[in-house]
Amino acid sequence: MLKVATKITAEEIKNFDYFRDLERRFIEIRGPNQMYWREKSELEKLAPKDPETLLFLLRSMLLTRRTEEIIKGIIGQIPGSAFFGTGNEATSCGVMAAMKYEDPAFPLHRDLGCDFVRGHEAFTKGDIKVRLANLLFAQYFSRANSPCRGKDGNIHWGIPEISRYPMISHLGTNIPVACGAALYEKENKSGLVAFTFIGDGATSTGDIQALNQAASRKLPVIVVIDNNKWAYRTTLQEQTAAIPLSRKVEAFGIRGFTIDGTDILSVYAATKMAREIALSGTPVLLESSTFRMKGHSVYDPYEHYVSKEDLEKWSRRDPIARLANTIYNEPDLSDKNFEDEFKSVKSRLEKEFGVEQELQEALEWAKSSPQPEPSDLYTDISSNPELQKFIGVLCGRDER
Ligand SMILES: Cc1ncc(C[n+]2csc(CCOP(=O)(O)OP(=O)(O)O)c2C)c(N)n1
Ligand SMILES: [Mg+2]
Incomplete structure (x- = not known):
């Protein structure tokens, strides 16, 4: 794991009250087969406990959130729109961190956390060693050295060097593609598990049927639902009656679990569990419960149709705030000045963890990168x- 600069020592972190709300955490993992699979105490063992992993997870989420904030500030300078996963960082970072580095990944555009976790160390792409943040900003600016070499904005890009493949815009279509990757891994006996992410809206498309075949062929595949409760301006209740969404695969004879997607420790443990189940020959659907804290895109005036109460309620379950609170005991999630306190904790951590510096350097690198040639x-x-x-x-x- 990446060593991160931080003021907290390993000794201090050993003493923090890690287990104080563990009961609440794992009780939220629901599913018809949960107890059949594991005792709760066994599940707890899968959660990360070493300081390095905890700090790495926190840093990854900070990088993800801060990147989106920076992008918001450069709208107009980059081609097209942008789509944010604010509030979803525990899902993207937690799932990716619990998977094996070589497992083929098919994240969505709101899952930048996946990229920061898998690309946390510079890797070789073409002739150069490059950091993920640099490539990411170059992609947003559509520069010649970006993953799509200037032919796309911020959605259909992948980095095969780190087994991170592009998404498809048609909702749900990532599912059969990931199942195909799983078939490949199974036939090659690689011991790898393919995984993808879909939105809650995508669970109502026919593509989810791919899991029927995946189940009968016993493919090592995990489908994670980013259930952020909105599909554009359609609420969850308006688009399906199958709530929790994890129920949707019962008819295929496979396992579905619903987890608290704002708690990265639960996400991490549940993904480890899901990976073991998938490897044993049963595909898994993991529904991660979060909330879309921003609009569908930066141009969507979500404040006009998302209630203030929902935003306030879910802001207190902010995944970054929750992990920071677990580690440092601040910000206080129930304090009436929570927003202000969190803001100051977050900006302090961004500096201490070198997040701000890494991202500003990457932004400059991307801005000064060449434009693609018309030829x-x-x-x-x-x-x-x-x-x-x-x-x-x-x-x-x-x-x-
Ligand atoms: C098959 C299909 N139908 C409609 C659309 C248009 N569309 C793009 S995003 C979106 C909402 C997606 O909601 P969800 O799956 O919950 O993902 P989220 O945007 O919340 O991450 C829709 C309807 C599409 N891309 N593909
Ligand atoms: Mg959604």
Whole structure:
């Protein structure tokens, strides 16, 4: 795990009251087969307890949130819109941290935490060693050195070097693709588990049927639902009666669990459990309960239709605040000045953990990166050389 600069010592962290609300944490993991699978005490054993992992998780969530704040500030300078996962960081970071580094991952656009966890150390891409944050900002600016080499904004990108594959815009379609990846891993006996994320809205698409085949073929696959209670402006209750959503796979004969997606320790433990189940030949649906704290996109005036009460209630379950409170005993989640206190704790931690510096450097790197050449417009369209050549001819260009 990455060593992070922080003022808290390993000794101090050993003494903190880690187990004080553990009961409440794991009681929230529900599911018809939960007890059948494990005793609660066994599940607790899967939660991270070493200081390095806890601090790494906190730093990853801070990086994720701060990146989105920075992006909000540069809207207008980047092409297109942006879609945030504010409030969802424990799910994206917790799931990714509990999976194996080589497990093929298919996150959504709101799951930047997955990228920060898997790309926490610089990795080699092409000819250069690069940090994830640099690539991410280059992608938002559509620069020539970004994962899509300037051909896309901030959605359909992947980094195969770290087994992080792109998402598909059509809701739910990530599911059959991840199942296909799981089939590949099973046939190759790699011991790896493919996993993907879908929104609550996507659970009402036909693509969830892919889990029927995955179940009968005993594929090592996990589907995580980012249940943020909204699908654009449609509420959860308006789009389905199958609540909790984890019930949706009972008919396929596989396991569904609902977890508290704002508590990264629960998410981490439940994902470890899910990974073991998936490896034993039963796909898993993991519903992570969160709340979308921002609009569908930056241009969506969510304050007009999301109630103040809901936003206030869920802000006190902020995943970063919860983990900071577990480790440092601050911010106080029930204090009437919670928002102000959290703001100051967060900005202090961003500096102490080197988050601000890493992101500002990455932003500058991306801004000064080259724009794509117009002559590259038709390159990289197909991995099939014949088809690529054909595209070149169609576009009146030589195949490059
Ligand atoms: C099959 C399909 N239908 C409709 C859309 C349009 N659309 C894009 S995002 C969205 C809402 C998605 O909600 P959810 O799955 O809950 O994900 P969230 O945005 O909350 O992360 C819709 C309806 C689409 N992309 N694909
Ligand atoms: Mg949603």
